[in-house]
Amino acid sequence: MRDFKDNLLRGLLWLSAFLSVAVLLMIVGFIFYKGMGLISFEFIFGDYSPEGGGGIWPMIVTTVYTIVISLIIATPIGILAAVYLHEYAKQGRLVRIIRFATESLTGIPSIIYGLFGAVFFVTTLKLGMSIIAASLTLTIIVLPVIIRTTEESLKTVPASYREGSLALGNTKLQTLYKVILPSAMPGILSGIILSIGRIVGESAAIFLTAGTVAAMPESIFSSARTLTVHSYLVTQEAGDIELAAAVGIVLIVIILAINFSATYISKKLNKATNK
Amino acid sequence: MSIPTENKQTENIGKANKRKYFLESVSSKLFMICALLSVITLVLIIGFVFYKGSHPFVVGGYSFIDFLFGTDWVPSEDKFGIFPMIIASIYATIGALIIGVPIGLFTAIFLAEIASTRVAKIISPAIQLLAGIPSVLYGVFGLAIIVPFLQNTFGLAKGQSLIAVILVLAIMMLPTIVTVAETAIRAVPQSYREGSLALGVSHIGTIFRVIVPAAKSGIMTAVVLGLGRAIGETMAVILVAGNSLIVPTSLTDSIRPLTTNIALEMGYAAGTHQEMLFATGIVLFSFILILNFVLAKISAKGGN
Numbered sequence: 001m002r003d004f005k006d007n008l009l010r011g012l013l014w015l016s017a018f019l020s021v022a023v024l025l026m027i028v029g030f031i032f033y034k035g036m037g038l039i040s041f042e043f044i045f046g047d048y049s050p051e052g053g054g055g056i057w058p059m060i061v062t063t064v065y066t067i068v069i070s071l072i073i074a075t076p077i078g079i080l081a082a083v084y085l086h087e088y089a090k091q092g093r094l095v096r097i098i099r100f101a102t103e104s105l106t107g108i109p110s111i112i113y114g115l116f117g118a119v120f121f122v123t124t125l126k127l128g129m130s131i132i133a134a135s136l137t138l139t140i141i142v143l144p145v146i147i148r149t150t151e152e153s154l155k156t157v158p159a160s161y162r163e164g165s166l167a168l169g170n171t172k173l174q175t176l177y178k179v180i181l182p183s184a185m186p187g188i189l190s191g192i193i194l195s196i197g198r199i200v201g202e203s204a205a206i207f208l209t210a211g212t213v214a215a216m217p218e219s220i221f222s223s224a225r226t227l228t229v230h231s232y233l234v235t236q237e238a239g240d241i242e243l244a245a246a247v248g249i250v251l252i253v254i255i256l257a258i259n260f261s262a263t264y265i266s267k268k269l270n271k272a273t274n275k
Numbered sequence: 276m277s278i279p280t281e282n283k284q285t286e287n288i289g290k291a292n293k294r295k296y297f298l299e300s301v302s303s304k305l306f307m308i309c310a311l312l313s314v315i316t317l318v319l320i321i322g323f324v325f326y327k328g329s330h331p332f333v334v335g336g337y338s339f340i341d342f343l344f345g346t347d348w349v350p351s352e353d354k355f356g357i358f359p360m361i362i363a364s365i366y367a368t369i370g371a372l373i374i375g376v377p378i379g380l381f382t383a384i385f386l387a388e389i390a391s392t393r394v395a396k397i398i399s400p401a402i403q404l405l406a407g408i409p410s411v412l413y414g415v416f417g418l419a420i421i422v423p424f425l426q427n428t429f430g431l432a433k434g435q436s437l438i439a440v441i442l443v444l445a446i447m448m449l450p451t452i453v454t455v456a457e458t459a460i461r462a463v464p465q466s467y468r469e470g471s472l473a474l475g476v477s478h479i480g481t482i483f484r485v486i487v488p489a490a491k492s493g494i495m496t497a498v499v500l501g502l503g504r505a506i507g508e509t510m511a512v513i514l515v516a517g518n519s520l521i522v523p524t525s526l527t528d529s530i531r532p533l534t535t536n537i538a539l540e541m542g543y544a545a546g547t548h549q550e551m552l553f554a555t556g557i558v559l560f561s562f563i564l565i566l567n568f569v570l571a572k573i574s575a576k577g578g579n
Binding site: 002005006009010012013014015016017019020021023024026027028030031034076077078080081082083084085088089097098101102104105107108109110111112113114115116118119120140143144147171172173197200201202203204207208227228231232235236241244245248251252255256258259 | 295298299302303305306307309310311312313314316317318319320323324327377378379380381382384385386389390398401402404405407408409410411412413414415416418419420446449450453477478479480482483503506507508509510513514534537538541542552553556559560563567
């Protein structure tokens with residue numbers, strides 16, 4: 001009886017693992033199989049044409065804009081916030097409130113961020129449906145990610161580094177940017193790279209704040225669509241699975257590149273700091 | 276002669292020190308402001324959504340009960356009932372959990388306890404990468420493969436249905452659940468395994484009676500994270516849900532969950548209609564708070 005139960009459970013474990021891997025392989029395989037036919041130099045670097053057959057360069061540019069703008073704002077704020085929480089603040093009620101707020105922000109679904117962005121940035125601040133409105137919304141989305149990863153890496157900086165630097169007569173600020181931040185760099189960088197992944201994959205919040213205009217954005221105040229939104233819209237409106245999958249390939253390649261560079265950078269920097 | 280220079284020196288040092296102290300205090304204030312920004316944005320978000328969403332009930336004279344339990348959503352006729360969407364969201368989430376959690380958890384156990392190191396070293400990072408794939412692509416896959424499959428297999432008029440949403444969400448939460456649960460299972464001390472095996476408990480028995488209970492809180496975290504991804508998902512769900520405004524009675528009914536209601540109508544909604552979409556947001560928000568709370572309670576109870 002025990003053997004039977006053991007074998008049954010063992011079989012279920014194998015079956016589940018097989019199912020998970022098979023389904024996930026199927027998705028990636030499907031995207032590549034369906035979309036590969038469209039991938040060409042012209043498709044990636046060509047301008048979009050509403051009649052079809054055009055490229056996705058405007059969507060790539062829009063995606064890059066949203067990444068750059070939201071990181072320019074979120075990175076310094078996130079790092080300094082983590083520095084405050086870990087290095088400066090007295091651990092008390094204020095810190096608990098800030099931590100609670102940061103954690104709660106992580107749990108909010110992106111459609112709610114989209115609602116907020118659509119009313120606050122688009123309407124109240126009169127930015128209109130635009131890249132800048134979407135980027136500001138994305139800033140709020142990635143802020144908790146950057147704060148958390150930075151704080152984690154600050155925790156790994158040994159206390160002796162701080163004590164050594166302070167004992168040499170450095171001020172707290174000097175200790176921070178000469179000693180603590182450099183040794184926490186690998187963790188901070190991987191946090192930033194994680195955020196890029198989050199921004200690239202985001203769709204609902206961008207859909208409600210940047211709009212859907214399929215053209216090269218004139219400035220960051222124009223409405224435009226990112227790769228994910230494009231992939232969604234061509235599926236929903238035109239039922240063009242092939243095109244959606246081709247955009248999907250570009251997205252997957254970007255995500256892979258981001259992940260590999262994250263691993264590479266943190267390995268490189270870990271070596272450098274350990275020397 | 277020497278006295279004035281000394282004075283001057285101390286004066287200079289004093290000045291430098293003053294500047295240093297000034298910089299110190301300014302920077303620590305600046306850091307605090309940055310940290311407070313996350314509190315401010317959270318308050319702004321909740322404030323805006325609740326202010327906008329409660330407006331029709333507080334000022335406009337609409338009944339909140341009718342909003343929650345009304346079954347008609349016809350904005351042009353001033354009818355706003357989201358009961359079908361609430362039910363659709365609950366069914367879709369629970370369904371995705373029923374399928375996604377056991378498969379994800381068993382896969383995690385397999386990778387941590389049964390698979391050889393070489394196999395695990397290939398599969399685990401691959402699954403981790405899949406967690407980063409944009410969710411829209413899961414929707415595209417669902418529409419292109421799962422929907423036609425359901426249509427043909429069960430002879431449905433329309434493959435976009437509750438079961439299609441459940442399957443897409445279950446697949447989408449798999450990478451998250453597997454990755455987090457695997458980490459939790461690997462963190463169980465080796466001595467637990469050895470102790471149990473030494474007492475004559477079989478390998479499988481050890482896994483299910485010793486290791487899984489020991490990793491319970493990490494596994495719970497995995498479930499909560501997967502759940503968060505499922506409930507909040509919007510664009511992928513729109514593609515496979517079908518968007519019918521009915522209370523679903525079977526797995527093959529076409530549905531419209533809360534999130535998709537917001538995304539589909541936000542583009543053109545104005546006035547009360549728009550405020551009702553914010554009210555939908557409030558319901559979604561409370562939904563997530565309640566679920567997280569319940570799961571936290573369950574895991575706390577399990578811990579005792």
